[in-house]
Amino acid sequence: MPTRRSFVTGAASLAVMTILDGGRRVHGATDYVVSVENAEAHLIEDPARKTGVWSYGGSVPGPLLRGRRGEPISIKVINRLEQPTTIHWHGLRIENAMDGVSGLTQDPIPPGGEFVYSFVPPDAGTYWYHPHHRSWEQLARGLYGTLLVDGDDRDGEFDRDYTIVADDWRLEDSGAFHEASLGNLMDWSHAGRLGNILTLNGKAYERLAVVPGERVRLRFINSANARIMSFGVKGQAAWIIALDGQPVPPQRAPEAGVSVAPSQRVDLLVDVEGQAGDEIAIVETSGDSNLVAGYLVCEKGQSERQRQPGAPESLRANDVPRPDLANATRSALVMTGGAMRFLQSATYKGESLDGRTLARKHGQTWAFNGVAGMTDDPLFKAGRGETVRLTLKNETLWPHAIHLHGHHFQIVSRQAAGASTASPPEGAEVDAMRDTVLVDREETVEIALLADNPGKWMLHCHMLEHQASGMSTWFLVS
Ligand SMILES: [Cu+2]
Numbered sequence: 163m164p165t166r167r168s169f170v171t172g173a174a175s176l177a178v179m180t181i182l183d184g185g186r187r188v189h190g191a192t193d194y195v196v197s198v199e200n201a202e203a204h205l206i207e208d209p210a211r212k213t214g215v216w217s218y219g220g221s222v223p224g225p226l227l228r229g230r231r232g233e234p235i236s237i238k239v240i241n242r243l244e245q246p247t248t249i250h251w252h253g254l255r256i257e258n259a260m261d262g263v264s265g266l267t268q269d270p271i272p273p274g275g276e277f278v279y280s281f282v283p284p285d286a287g288t289y290w291y292h293p294h295h296r297s298w299e300q301l302a303r304g305l306y307g308t309l310l311v312d313g314d315d316r317d318g319e320f321d322r323d324y325t326i327v328a329d330d331w332r333l334e335d336s337g338a339f340h341e342a343s344l345g346n347l348m349d350w351s352h353a354g355r356l357g358n359i360l361t362l363n364g365k366a367y368e369r370l371a372v373v374p375g376e377r378v379r380l381r382f383i384n385s386a387n388a389r390i391m392s393f394g395v396k397g398q399a400a401w402i403i404a405l406d407g408q409p410v411p412p413q414r415a416p417e418a419g420v421s422v423a424p425s426q427r428v429d430l431l432v433d434v435e436g437q438a439g440d441e442i443a444i445v446e447t448s449g450d451s452n453l454v455a456g457y458l459v460c461e462k463g464q465s466e467r468q469r470q471p472g473a474p475e476s477l478r479a480n481d482v483p484r485p486d487l488a489n490a491t492r493s494a495l496v497m498t499g500g501a502m503r504f505l506q507s508a509t510y511k512g513e514s515l516d517g518r519t520l521a522r523k524h525g526q527t528w529a530f531n532g533v534a535g536m537t538d539d540p541l542f543k544a545g546r547g548e549t550v551r552l553t554l555k556n557e558t559l560w561p562h563a564i565h566l567h568g569h570h571f572q573i574v575s576r577q578a579a580g581a582s583t584a585s586p587p588e589g590a591e592v593d594a595m596r597d598t599v600l601v602d603r604e605e606t607v608e609i610a611l612l613a614d615n616p617g618k619w620m621l622h623c624h625m626l627e628h629q630a631s632g633m634s635t636w637f638l639v640s
Pocket residue numbers: 561562563623624625628629633
């Protein structure tokens with residue numbers, strides 16, 4: 163039996179995590195009903211413990227929703243919580259009214275209320291869904307699920323297709339959800355509320371069946387509030403084939419593991435080398451020692467697949483508009499605050515306040531361009547079809563996962579702390595169109611997007627405690 167392994171981050175002793183598939187498709191091919199409700203989950207295996215969670219449809223993660231590129235999908239959401247909620251369709255370039263951001267694109271769905279989301283997914287790939295109302299609490303309690311969009315047959319040169327939703331939970335030894343740490347300002351001003359239990363697909367040790375010789379697609383999704391994770395498959399060569407849902411030219415995954423910041427997705431292809439009975443570890447490698455998070459379990463047989471040497475073929479690209487870097491307007495976002503560099507002052511709801519008042523009275527410890535929290539005016543306005551080059555300057559001592567809604571963007575350059583010049587992106591990010599970029603401490607990253615989707619779009623840190631404690635803004639495409 164595997165033993166429980168601990169995450170260790172700084173002084174905090176943390177631990178292991180898991181996820182699920184299980185669509186609940188009602189009438190027709192693309193109509194779903196999702197109930198938001200209390201449930202119990204078995205997140206700790208040995209000894210077995212139960213955890214009270216908030217769930218979509220009784221499971222954590224929620225049901226797998228699956229649509230097709232270019233075909234309408236509708237999801238009726240029934241809120242059975244005692245708290246309002248919404249659902250945001252993360253990474254999907256859909257119409258603004260369906261983006262699910264409470265206070266910006268819709269009123270939250272009240273307890274006992276319903277809301278029907280319907281949209282046409284424009285891109286095939288790996289996406290996910292989660293609340294955009296008190297996200298820091300609602301995701302921590304288990305509200306998230308996978309949304310896969312299928313393209314055509316070219317999207318499938320593999321034998322198996324597994325989704326792996328990774329989360330870190332902060333639980334008591336009894337298995338109970340750790341209530342006391344919810345809303346803790348110490349966490350909010352540091353790395354966020356990190357968990358102590360790692361689950362893949364809601365399980366302490368996910369086990370995915372494979373046959374030796376098969377080519378397997380593993381779609382990793384980081385649904386944690388704040389933990390930057392890194393994944394690999396022990397002893398197996400893997401290729402990165404997509405980032406944040408969008409295909410990239412395949413390239414070897416680093417042996418040290420592939421970084422997946424909160425809300426990001428990485429799709430890997432693995433050619434299984436092993437024998438029947440082998441258990442190949444899926445490892446989480448962000449800490450000092452690797453955590454075994456789950457297994458590919460080799461069953462009897464041998465795939466007939468004739469393996470071609472070299473890189474696998476690319477997935478078929480989606481029709482994501484590329485920014486026009488030569489004809490762009492510019493905007494900048496400067497991130498300040500957080501532990502060790504606390505805000506001296508910032509504007510909050512139109513009022514200039516000192517750092518102490520911001521933190522103690524309003525729970526605000528971070529700022530974008532000197533402003534904590536949402537503003538009446540957008541960060542920038544763009545006309546439809548305009549390219550915006552946006553400089554993300556992190557003046558804090560913490561990494562941030564900056565997420566834009568409604569658009570995918572190109573990474574133009576990165577300038578690390580202390581570097582005198584900016585450099586082009588490296589690795590799989592070279593040709594990537596992402597929806598979330600990790601900006602390291604004191605790093606500056608320039609991104610560019612073609613603003614082609616009209617509406618009011620959020621731009622925020624996807625470390626959800628940072629979002630709640632200042633790092634939220636929005637932009638307008640008209
Ligand atoms: Cu952040």
